[in-house]
Structure formats: C-alpha cells, structure tokens
Amino acid sequence: MDFDYDLFVIGGGSGGVRAARLTAQDGHRVGLAESSRMGGTCVIRGCVPKKLMVYASEYPEAIALAREYGWDASSGAFDWMRFRDGLHAELDRLEGVYRRNLDAAGVEIFDQRAVLDDPHTVRLADGTTKTARHILVATGGRPYRPEMTNADAGIVSDDVFHLDAVPQKMLVVGAGYIGCEFACIFHGLGAEVSMFVRGAQILRGFDEEARGHVADAMQQRGIRIHTGCAPMQVERRDGRIHVKGSNGHEEAFDCLLWATGRRPNTEGMGLEALGVGIDRKGTVAVDEYGQTAVPSIFALGDAIGRMELTPVAIREAAAFHRTVFRGEKTAMDYDLVATATFTQPEMGSVGMTEEEAEAAEPTLVYATSFRPMQQAFAGGEERVLFKLLVSRDTDRILGAHIVGPQAGEMIQIVAIALKMGATKADFDRTCAVHPTMAEEMVTMREPVRTLS
Template sequence: MEFDYDLFVIGGGSGGVRAARLTALGGQRVALAEESRMGGTCVIRGCVPKKLMVFASEYPGAIQQATQYGWDAQVGAFDWTAFKDHLNSELSRLEGAYEGNAEKAGVEIFKQRAKVADAHTVELADGTRKTAKHILIAVGGRPSRPDMPGADLGLVSDDLFDLPQLPKKMLIVGAGYIGCEFACVFNGLGVDVQMFIRKAQILRGFDDEARGHVADCMQQRGVTLHTGCAPTAIEKRGDRIWVKGSNGHEDEFDALLWATGRTPNTAGLGLEDVGVKLNRRGAIEVDEYGQTAVPSIYALGDVIGRVELTPVAIREAIAFHETVFKGNRTKMDYDLIPSATFTQPEMGTVGLTEEQAEEQEPTLVYATAFRPMQSAFAGGAERVLFKMLVSKDTDKVLGVHIVGPSAAEMIQFVAVALKMGATKADFDRTCAVHPAMAEEMVTMKDPVRVLA
C-alpha cells in the first residue's frame, strides 16, 4: 500500500517536533499536525515562560543584597504589562523557530487538530484524511481542575502568563513542583501567597529532607503554607474569591490557582476506537519502544505518563527514530534522570531519595547545610543543602540532592558522574574549587547517619 507519508506526528511539542525533524532529515516523508502553537507545553505554557518569570521574581532579592555590598540601589515598581509583552514576543520568536526548523527539515505542518481514524489514517479538523505508514502521538497533557462547586473560579497554570494584572493576594491549591514554583514566583513579585496542601509537606515524591528544607525557606521568604488542608467551599464575593479550607481556615483572594495535577490530552483522538489502550489516568499504554497495542501507532512524552519532562520527551523521540526508521531498536533509558525544581531556593536532584535508598540497601548519608558566602556577607540567614546517598557495600553514589542557588546548574554535571557509576571515593579524590558552594560535593568526609 502506498501512503501519503512515512510518518504523521500529532502534536507540535518538543518531543513531536524532534521526532518529525529527525525523520524528515533522514529523507522520509513527514507531516505534523498541531492545533495550538508550535512548541507545546514547554515553550509556550510551561518551562520557558515559567523560568523567565522566575528570573523576574528574583531581582528584588538581588537588589536588596546589592545594598549590603555597597551599591546605592532600591527596588522600584514592577511593570507586569511590560514584562508580559516582552515575554509574549519571546514566545512568538521561539514558536517561529520551532516551526521554521521543522519546515526546513522537510516537515509538512498542518495547523489544525487531528485525530486517528484507523491504524494508518489521520483525519484533520477540516475533514481531510491523510495516510501514513507510522503515526506518532505526542499531544502532551493539560492542567486539571477538581470536580467541585466553584472550581471554575480558579485559574490553571496555562492562564498565568497572560494575566491582565498581578493579583495582590493569591491562593495556590496543590504543592507539587508547579504549585511551589509559582508560589515562589508570585511571592517574589510582591504578591501575598498562601498555599493549601492536602498532605503534611510540599513536593511529594522528592527527598524528605530536601523538600523540608525548601518548605522552610519558602516560609521564611513569606509564603504561607496550610498543610493538611484542602478547599471545601469556594464562592465569588464581589471581585474576590472566598475559599474555606478543611482545617477551618477561610479567606478572600484576588486569584485562585489550581496546581492539582495534569491530564493526558487523549480525549477525542479516536485512540481507543482503533485499538490503542489507555490506562486509568487516560495516558497511552506503550511498550519499552514506545509502541502502542496498534503496531503502526507510537506515542511519547507527557501523554504516556512516564517521566513528564521535556528532555525526556526529546530522548524518547530520538529512541523512536532509531527504532522505527534506522533499524536500531533503542529503549529509552529512564535511569538516573536529573531534574530541577525552580522554587526559591532551587532544588536539583538525581538518583534515589533517602527513603528509596533505605528500602533498597544499607546506605551512608552525607549531608551539610551552611550559609553560602555571597548571601552570608549580606546578612542572609538562608542555608543551602548538599546531600549525597552512598551504598555502604559498594561505595557507589545512589543519589544527590542540592537545595540552593544554581542547584539546577550543579546537578546537571553531578548527573554525568552518577551516570558513569561514580563512587564516593571518586568524589573524594577530586580536588575542590574554592571558594565555591559546589566544593561541598567533594569535601563531605563523614556520614551524618547510616541507614541499615
């Protein structure tokens, strides 16, 4: 059978675009459909605009610190409109780059919604049907709202980059990395931020000591945490939103943000009708090569619900291309994936948490917390945390967690060492860079505790 394309990609995010470009550059006929903006969650509604907001929110602290270094400086007013206009211009530039690079590679782009009609056919929103030898689903996910009265009064993360004005007082419900990052951002921009947290601590799934350190720092910086608390009632009162929590706390806010998880964008794609299986969350079930229950249909990125990070989607795209179009069956390697949470302070992590290591094997815990030189000189009390988990039997480093300035930058290179199988002895015999925070990675000599 002759197909219109060798590959049809549904979804123009980082993973879908990478797969499309690689395949087109290899001489295959490739098309891609995207109903929204090229670049997907990361470029348009996630990592990139969020990180630019993080940068913007850090300047007041930097300016205040500068005064302690002798500079005659003061924090003026923040012009949200000017920042937002510049932000939108930058996102448009990046969107153009994504689209342009794909087209230069030979990818035909359809700017409309697409769904799967059968194992080899895609139907576009205008009714046009296209056939392809292989179909790749890379549609990502979207923020979810709880099912309760008044939930529609709240925002989701997609809405935050185009607010008409900054709220004076804000409630964030949910304490995963998205909720915590935006709590720090808006706090830094001068907003009174409170958080409702269903559990006893923020950042579930991260190392307990590290996330506790982040929580303490967030509170010291002015974020109010209501733990063991979920909203039980929400009402519109004038131009404000009244919320009551399960712990009895109630207050009125200018904005309510739901940061209560994300949902795969699989609804209405016709996947189950053609035999593609979804799990209970609506994520696409794939094997270790990204292949669905329908052999010609593959999926990657957030829509498969494995590790929802942009670099992971890109690596999955590379593995897909190697497997399907280069005859080199390649599994995605999910081991020792580094990640960063852009809270204030940042947290970088790679490998096992202390809790995971304790379950796995006898472990030596090395940790240190101290005031870094730059902020200590300016009278700052906030401490950074360096933590390393080491196998007692093999000396292999099982995990590293860093909380403090530039944690993301540091954890990237620590991850290289762990991926190579570094031992604690390897770190010990590496000469330190002085004076630098990162020297603590090679100067921690004695464990603070031993996990049997």
C-alpha cells in the same frame, strides 16, 4: 499500500517536533498536526515562560543583596505589562524558530487538530484525511482543574502568562513543583501568597529532607503553607474569591491558582476504538519502545506519563526514530534523570531519595547545611543543603540532592558523574574549587547517618 507519509505526528511539542525533524532529515515523508501553537507546553505554556518569570521574580532579592554590598540600589515598581509583552514577544520568536526548523527539514505542517480513523489514517479538523505507515501520538498534557462547584473561579498554569496584573493576594492549591514554583514566583513579584496542601508536606516524591528544607525556606520568606488542607468550598463574592479549607481555614483572595496535576491530551482521539490501551486518566499504554498495542501507532512524552519532562520527551523521540526508521532497537533510559525545581531556593535532584535508598540497600548518608558566603556576608539566614546517598557495599553514589542558589545548574554536572558510575571515592579524589558552594560535594568526609 502507498501511504501519504512514512510518519504522521500528532502534536507539535518538543517530543513530536524532534521525532518529525529527525525522521524528515533522513529523507522520509513526514506530516505533523498541531491544534495550538508550535512548541507545545514547554515553549509556550511551561518551562520557558515560567523560567523567565523566575528570573523576573528574583531581582528584588538581588537588589536588596546589592545594597548590603555597598551599592546604592532600589527596585522601584515592577511593570508587569512591560514584562508580559516582552515575554510573549520571546515566545513568538521561539515558535517561529520551531516552525522554520520543521520547514527546513521538509516536514508538512497542519495547523489543526487531528484524530485517528484507523491504524494508518488521521482525520484533520477540516475533514481531510491523511494516511501514514506510522503514527506518533505526541499530544502532551494539560492542567487538571478539580471537579467542584465554582472551580472555574480559579486559573490554571496556562492562564498565568496572560494575567493583566500581578494579584495582590493569591492562593495556590497544590504543592507539586508547578505549584511551589508559581508560589515563589508571585511572592517574588510582590504578591501575598498562601498555599493549600492536601498532604503533610510540599513536593511529594522528592527527598524528604530536601523538600522539608525548601518548605522551611519558603515559609521564612513569607509564603503561608497550610498542610493537611484541601479546598472544600469556593465562592465568588464581592469581587474576590472566598475559599474554605478542610481544616476550617477560610480566606478571600484576588486569584486562585489550581496546581492540582496534569492529564494527557488524549481524549476524543479515537485511540480506544482502535485497541490502544488508555487508563482512566488518559495515559497511553506503550512498551519499552513507545509502541502501543496497535503496531503502527506509537506515543511519547506526557501522553505516556513515564517522566513528564521536556528533555525526556526529546530523548524518547530520538529513541523512537532510531527504533522505527533506522532499525536500531532503542529503549529510553529513565535511570538517573536529573530534575530541577525552580523554587526559591532551587532544588536539584538526581537518583534515589533517602527513602528509596533505605528501602533498596544499606546506605551511607552524607549531608551538610550552611549559610553560603554571599548571603552570610549580607546577614542572610537562609541555608543551603548538599546531600549524597552512597551504597555501603559498593561505594557508588545512589543519589544527590542540592537545595540552594543555582542548584539546577550544579545538579546537571553531578548527573554526568553519577551516570558514569561515580563512587564516593571518586568525589573524594576530586580537588575542591574554593571558595564555592559546590566544593561541598567533594569535601564531605564522614556520613551523618547509616541506613540499613
């Protein structure tokens, strides 16, 4: 059969764009459909605008610190609209870069929704159909809004970048990394922030000690965290949003942000009718090479829910390209993928948590917590945390966790060492850079506890 394309990609996020570009650059015919903006969640509604907001929210603290170092500095008022206009201008620029790169590679772009008619045919929103030897589902995900009365009174993360003003009083429901990051951002921008957390602690799934350290720091900064509390009633009244929690706490807010998880964008695509496995949340079932039960259909990124991180989707795209178009069977390696949570303070993690290490094998825990020099000089009380989990039998480092300024930058370098199989002895042989916070990674000599 003669197909219109060798590959048709549904979704113009980081993973879909990478797969399309690599395949087109190899000389194959590639089409790509995107119903929203090119760049996907990360560039348009996620990582990039969020990190720019993190930067903006950190300046009041930096200016206060400058005063302690002798500078005659004051912050003045924050101009949200000026910042927001600049933010959207930058997102427009980045979207243009994505489009130009696709054009340069020879990818044909369709700015409309696409669904599947059969294993080799996609139908565009205008009714036209395109055939392809291979179809890649890279549709990403979307924020989940709980199903309860008046849930539409709250916003989701997609809406944050379009607010007309910084709320004076804000409630964040949910305590994953998205909820915690936005709680810190809006607190830094001057909002009074509270959080409703259904569980006993924020940042479920991260190292218990590290996430506890972040929670303590957030509360010391003034963010109110209500644990064991879920919203039971939401009501618009007198121009405000009144929320009653399961613990009986009731309060009125200017803004309610739902940070209650995400769902794959796979609904209504025709996948199930073709025999593609999809669970109740919409996650697409694939094998280790990203192939579904229908041999011509593949999926990656948030649509398959393995690790919902932009760099992971990009790596999955490269593995897909090598497997399908270069004949090199390549499975994505999910081991020792570092992550950064851009809370204030930041948290960087790679490898096992203490809880995972304890369940896996006898483990030595090396940890230290101290006031970093820059903040200590200014009278600050916030502490940083450095932690290594080490196999007692092999001396190999199983996990590393950092909480403190620039933790994301540091954990990226640590991840390289762990990926190479570094041992505690390797770290011990490394001479420290002084005076830095990071030197603590190579100066912890005695374990604080042993897990067996």
